[in-house]
């Protein structure tokens with residue numbers, strides 16, 4: 254299995270438009286973060302997690318030529334607003350793309366992007382998607398996928414586990430019921446927005462506490478804002494933990 258971090262930025266992306274801070278003006282390419290999204294390659298199939306507003310540039314940068322399924326974590330704009338970019342893959346693959354998410358997420362996507370699901374809306378081209386509601390373990394192309402309920406502020410959203418890799422893109426808390434599903438991980442990819450507290454995301458300190466509790470073999474932090482300098486923070490992080498960068502690849 255190959256894990257490709259397409260984007261590891263928070264909702265504004267880094268650099269943030271108009272910002273002249275040290276990170277936003279950094280010349281280190283690893284401080285440039287597109288909106289959070291993940292690609293899982295397994296059995297020559299590409300499973301995408303979320304359709305970020307940067308999906309087009311992420312696909313071009315990483316030479317992604319097909320998308321065999323999409324998993325949605327939740328419906329915040331930074332995770333779904335690239336959904337229309339799936340059209341390009343429909344054109345190439347000549348088939349519909351199966352999409353998965355919680356009942357709430359799938360219903361909200363149908364509402365927010367009603368043109369996609371409206372048979373009377375013709376012309377302009379629209380993505381051809383087949384929506385599936387999931388609530389427990391399912392299998393895609395031979396890979397077991399487990400949706401896991403996590404807290405994102407006062408919202409309950411999905412994280413996903415692929416074999417022994419878990420991806421918690423937007424997270425401020427893990428319900429006790431979900432913790433057993435996050436034991437014995439080879440890799441934990443976890444939200445760590447910034448240094449300061451935030452009501453809907455773990456800060457670095459909170460993310461490190463989760464790592465201490467769950468004890469994955471390796472942890473990578475994602476969904477970062479413009480407060481965290483890639484080199485500076487990585488120098489100080491404990492062994493087995495590190496910041497992500499766009500285009501980061503992990504073979505499991």
Ligand SMILES: [Zn+2]
Pocket residue numbers: 263264289329331332422423476
């Ligand atoms: Zn987000």
Ligand SMILES: [Zn+2]
Pocket residue numbers: 268269272273274275276277278479
């Ligand atoms: Zn900035």
Ligand SMILES: [Zn+2]
Pocket residue numbers: 327329405423
């Ligand atoms: Zn969110």
